[in-house]
Amino acid sequence: MAVNRKIAFIDLDTRHIxxxxxxxxxxxxxxxxxxxxxxxxxxxxxxxxxALAPGNTMVISAGLLAGTLSSxxxxxxxxxxxxxxxxxxxxxxxxxxxxxxxxxxxxxLVITGCAEQPVSLFIHNGSIKVIAAGNLKGxxxxxxxxxxxxxxxxxxxxxxxxxxxxxxxVRFATITNHAGRAxxxxxxxxxxxxxxxxxxxxxxxxxxxxxxxxxxIAHRLxxxxxxxxxxxxxxxxxxxxxxxxxLSASMxxxxxxxxxxxxxxxxxLDPQAVMFMADRVAGGRADDLLAAAEQIALREGPGDTLAxxxxxxxxxxxxxxxKHPDSLPDLISLxxxxxxxxxxxxxxxxxxxxxxxxRSYRGKxxxxxxxxxxxxxxxxxxxxxxxxxCPVTGRLDMARAAEMIRLxxxxxxxxxxxxxxxxxxxxxxxxxxxxxxxxxxxxGSLEFCLDVPGxxxxxxxxxxxxxxxxxxxxxxxxxxxxxxxxxxxxxxKVLERLGVGELWKTIK
Amino acid sequence: MNPKVLVADPKKCTGCRLxxxxxxxxxxxxxxxxxxxxxxxxxGNADRLLPVSCQHCEDAPCLKACxxxxxxxxxxxxxxxxxxxxxxxxxxxxxxxxxxxxQFDGERGRPFKCNLCDGEPLCVEICxxxxxxxxxxxxxxxxxxxxxxRTLKRPFNRKI
Numbered sequence: 035m036a037v038n039r040k041i042a043f044i045d046l047d048t049r050h051i052x053x054x055x056x057x058x059x060x061x062x063x064x065x066x067x068x069x070x071x072x073x074x075x076x077x078x079x080x081x082x083x084x085a086l087a088p089g090n091t092m093v094i095s096a097g098l099l100a101g102t103l104s105s106x107x108x109x110x111x112x113x114x115x116x117x118x119x120x121x122x123x124x125x126x127x128x129x130x131x132x133x134x135x136x137x138x139x140x141x142x143l144v145i146t147g148c149a150e151q152p153v154s155l156f157i158h159n160g161s162i163k164v165i166a167a168g169n170l171k172g173x174x175x176x177x178x179x180x181x182x183x184x185x186x187x188x189x190x191x192x193x194x195x196x197x198x199x200x201x202x203x204v205r206f207a208t209i210t211n212h213a214g215r216a217x218x219x220x221x222x223x224x225x226x227x228x229x230x231x232x233x234x235x236x237x238x239x240x241x242x243x244x245x246x247x248x249x250x251i252a253h254r255l256x257x258x259x260x261x262x263x264x265x266x267x268x269x270x271x272x273x274x275x276x277x278x279x280x281l282s283a284s285m286x287x288x289x290x291x292x293x294x295x296x297x298x299x300x301x302x303l304d305p306q307a308v309m310f311m312a313d314r315v316a317g318g319r320a321d322d323l324l325a326a327a328e329q330i331a332l333r334e335g336p337g338d339t340l341a342x343x344x345x346x347x348x349x350x351x352x353x354x355x356x357k358h359p360d361s362l363p364d365l366i367s368l369x370x371x372x373x374x375x376x377x378x379x380x381x382x383x384x385x386x387x388x389x390x391x392x393r394s395y396r397g398k399x400x401x402x403x404x405x406x407x408x409x410x411x412x413x414x415x416x417x418x419x420x421x422x423x424c425p426v427t428g429r430l431d432m433a434r435a436a437e438m439i440r441l442x443x444x445x446x447x448x449x450x451x452x453x454x455x456x457x458x459x460x461x462x463x464x465x466x467x468x469x470x471x472x473x474x475x476x477x478g479s480l481e482f483c484l485d486v487p488g489x490x491x492x493x494x495x496x497x498x499x500x501x502x503x504x505x506x507x508x509x510x511x512x513x514x515x516x517x518x519x520x521x522x523x524x525x526x527k528v529l530e531r532l533g534v535g536e537l538w539k540t541i542k
Numbered sequence: 543m544n545p546k547v548l549v550a551d552p553k554k555c556t557g558c559r560l561x562x563x564x565x566x567x568x569x570x571x572x573x574x575x576x577x578x579x580x581x582x583x584x585x586g587n588a589d590r591l592l593p594v595s596c597q598h599c600e601d602a603p604c605l606k607a608c609x610x611x612x613x614x615x616x617x618x619x620x621x622x623x624x625x626x627x628x629x630x631x632x633x634x635x636x637x638x639x640x641x642x643x644x645q646f647d648g649e650r651g652r653p654f655k656c657n658l659c660d661g662e663p664l665c666v667e668i669c670x671x672x673x674x675x676x677x678x679x680x681x682x683x684x685x686x687x688x689x690x691x692r693t694l695k696r697p698f699n700r701k702i
Contacts, residue, residue, distance in 0.1 A: 102573050103668075106563040130559060137574060189585075213557070213584070241572035251567060254668060 037061055037098070037443050038243065039141035041074070042162055044155070046229055047088060047147035051162050056141055061445055062455070063533060066141060067097030067132075068124050068413035069459040071113040073534065074144050075122060076462050081469050081540050085117035085221070086203055086228035088148040094135070094234070095142045097416015101133035101242050102442045103254045108132045108416035110194075115470065117205045117228075118221040118343045122466040124413065125217035127194070127209060131236060132416055134192040138238030145229060152201075154182055154233040159240055167232040172198055174300035179212040182235050191235045197302025199331040200227035204341040206311075207302045207331075214299060221343070223302045245444035253441055294324040301331035311340045395504050399512035411435065411456040458532045461517070464524040465534075469541050545620030546676050548656070548663055550593040554673035557582055557591040561665035561674060568664050569654070579645070579656040580665050593665070593674060596643040596656035598622045604655075607638035621658045629653065 043052045056070065064070040071093040080089030092114040100108035109126040116123035135141070139160040154167040165185075170178050178195040192212065199207035200223030207223030208216035217223070244250055298305040305323065312326035329337025415435065432449035439445050439452075447455075513519065517528035529535045562578040570577040580595040598621045605613045605622055612628035613635060615621070624635075631651040635644050644655050656663075658676070666674045675682065 101563070103560070103563050103567055106559045106573075107557070130557070133559070137576075239574065239576035241570070241574045241577070243572050244567050247567045247571045251564065251664065251668075254564070 037445065039096075039136055040139055040160070041070075041142040041144060042140050042157075043078075043144045043146070044162065044164075045147045046145065046149040046153070046164070046231070049149075049164050051164075053140075053160075053162075061098070061443075062447065062451060063458060065098050065411070065414035065447075065452070065455045067095045067100070067108075067416045068111045068113065068410060069455055070142055070414075071095035071111050072122070072124070072459050072462045072466070074142060075113045075115075076466050076469075076534075076537050076540075078144055078146060079115060083115075085115040085120060085225060088146070088229070090115050090146075090225060090228070092145040092222075092225050092229065093142060094145070096132035096135045096140075097414060099438065099442055100416035101136040102244060103250050104438050104442060105416055106133055109413075110135070111413055111416070112209065112217055112222045114222065114225050115466075116220045116222075117203070117224045118345075121470055122463055123220040123222070124463075125209075125220045125222050126413065127211060127215060127217045129192070129211045129213055129215045131192045131194055131211055131234075134236045134238050136238070136242055137240055138236050139240050143234075145231070148228065149230040152230045152232045154235065155231060156186060157234065157236040157238075159238055170232045171201065173232075174198070174297075175210040175302055176214075176300055178233050182233050183212075186235060188237055191237050193233055193235045195233040195302075196223040196226050196231075197300055197331065199302035199341075200224055201232070201302075202331065202333045202341070203227050204303065204330055204333070205343040205346070206304065206307050206341075208299075208304055210299060210302060214296070216299060216302075216304060218304050218307075244442055246441045250438075250441045253438065297324055298327040301327050303327050303331055311344060395501070395508040398508050399515050402512060403515060406460055407453055407456040410459045411452055414455065414459060415439070454532075457516075458534065461524050461528055461532055462534065462537075464518065465529060465537060468523050545618075546661075547598070547679050547682070548595060548658060548666065548674065548676050549682055551673050551675070552590065552592045554671045555582065555591040555593060556671055556673070557584055558670070560668055560670060561593055564664050564668045568659075577647070579643075579654065594641060594643060595665075596622065596639075597641055598656075598658070603638040603640060604635035604644055607634045609634060619658055619661055622655075623657055624653060624655065626652060 037056065037058075040053045040055050043054070045051070056066075060070055060073075064073050074093045074095075075091055078093075079091035080087075083089035092112065095111040095113065097105065097108050097111070099105045107128075107130050109128045110132040112125045112127060114123065115121065135143070135157065138157045140157060140162075143155075143157075143162075149164070152167045152171050154165050154170070156163045156165055167182075170181055173181065175195045175197045178197070179193040182193050182195070183189050183191045194209050194211050196207060196209055200209070203224045205221045205224055207221060207227065208218060209222045209226055210216040295305045298308055305327070308323055308327045308330060311330065312323060326337070326340075329335050330341050331337070333341050411432075415438075432452050436447050436449055436452055439447055517531075518524055526535070526538050529538055559575060559582055561580050562575040562582060563573050565578040565580050566572060566574045566576075569579065575581065580593050582591055582593050584591045602613070602615075602622045605615065609632065610628045610630055612625045612630075613622060614625065616623050629652055631646075631653070633646055633653065635653050636646045638644070639655075644653050646653050663674070663676050666676045
């Protein structure tokens with residue numbers, strides 16, 4: 035069956051690798067991908083440890099439908115404590131790695147500890163090898179991928195690699211694949227760098243059994259006519275091989291060429307993050323972004339403090355300036371750059387706006403909750419193509435997703451169960467962040483956005499329509515519905531109800 | 543009648559591998575690109591992608607190499623097909639194919655290759671980006687010729 039895959043626990047301290055099948059009941063509880071990954075991160079990471087310490091666990095997950103007809107090139111979920119925020123982050127890396135992992139027999143890689151020397155991991159048909167990679171030190175992403183492929187003698191290897199930025203623990207370093215797609219921000223590259231993993235390569239030729247092949251094909255074909263052309267996973271289309279951010283608009287007025295953007299990505303940095311750091315954080319306008327990227331990646335000169343990320347850099351250097359009301363938008367921008375998983379921040383503009391037709395907030399908590407759960411369910415399935423998205427409303431069709439799971443895997447999951455699994459994932463993210471939180475609280479962006487209208491991307495007229503009192507009431511209702519208390523904290527009884535109550539005792 | 547041919551457009555291919563998975567699900571009832579009759583090739587950065595399958599060559603090396611005469615040409619479709627009743631699994635065709643399109647199933651001990659799904663290729667049907675087409679050769683080249691003519695049109699279109 036498509037569910038017959040394994041979890042690999044890789045301890046880099048001892049180089050011990052243990053594999054175990056994904057328990058059957060986890061499929062119902064967490065489905066796969068982000069759901070199982072979040073649970074594994076909660077269970078196996080050391081509470082309160084530094085994100086760049088050996089105790090932090092990096093989980094690399096493939097969704098339940100990755101590698102099936104539903105989603106042959108699903109995004110890979112990378113889940114770990116972010117060195118940028120100190121909270122749990124889930125970064126999605128588009129490309130073929132997740133599917134290849136499933137064809138190699140694995141759904142989840144749980145990486146702990148820290149290697150003594152740079153290493154690369156080679157995953158192939160049920161086995162994982164730790165290979166010395168000292169010779170790759172300092173290499174850019176493209177050269178690393180090419181070297182790994184050459185060394186292992188397989189040009190079809192799917193490779194994830196970090197550049198010099200990841201090696202030098204730049205807190206927003208990316209993990210990039212052989213096709214130039216990256217995890218964007220969240221600092222996943224730094225976590226891999228802290229474990230001294232330079233690259234992961236994967237090749238699989240094991241069967242992923244499909245329960246009802248004919249029906250799956252028919253279902254996929256029936257969906258084709260209603261799926262917009264832009265929906266299928268675009269591994270790459272543009273010639274610059276940088277597709278993880280729409281760079282053309284934001285960088286059009288800079289002296290950047292596709293080559294310089296490519297080189298920034300080759301350092302293991304998101305070019306847009308470089309621009310943000312070089313302009314808004316360092317102050318002034320950096321025309322030579324490539325030089326800024328080099329300084330950040332190699333931690334040279336001013337790049338050393340910039341490599342600490344926007345908020346840390348600001349706190350370290352000149353926090354007082356940011357307290358000035360004129361600088362508040364900047365502070366909000368910084369905050370929005372560094373949002374933890376489980377924060378409702380990305381949904382704020384939608385949350386804050388009253389329904390246009392009835393001009394009320396009635397039903398808004400439910401709609402926002404559906405949106406949050408939909409995102410998580412899609413990440414659990416590893417599917418952003420056809421299984422769930424209704425092409426008309428753009429919302430997740432749970433029944434369609436359940437049908438796709440049944441046809442591919444034979445698992446009979448009802449819509450309600452899917453919703454509950456996604457909610458479990460959401461609650462676990464909140465729980466993890468509660469466990470790590472030492473000061474401040476989640477959803478701070480909601481507070482910021484209530485004060486500064488320009489930052490929630492709304493027109494002045496739309497902003498004027500917001501009833502702040504009603505909005506605050508709606509937010510409180512949203513927390514109540516989800517089981518968070520007024521301080522946004524997930525309650526113990528919620529975890530017990532979701533069947534993951536045993537994790538509560540890990541809170542110190 | 544001029545038989546249709548399967549053509550791939552590298553400009554449209556996104557490398558999603560849907561064609562590979564669909565082919566393996568249809569014929570092997572499992573998802574596994576290693577069992578697919580079509581394979582998406584890429585070089586380094588994925589900006590160069592090309593789905594490759596059997597070209598059904600006019601002067602097919604596999605057909606000529608087969609010692610058992612198990613490979614023949616289908617008169618209707620013009621495709622090169624394997625007769626498994628005659629095939630002994632000697633792998634001669636596997637070595638003879640210059641495109642690497644002839645593959646070998648180690649479990650069953652027999653070669654396999656694209657058979658154009660009896661005239662309705664699933665890979666073409668399922669490709670979300672229309673990177674694959676199954677058309678009359680003339681219909682494929684005509685738009686290219688037309689595009690070429692369009693670029694030449696301007697200098698020839700001047701008033702006398």
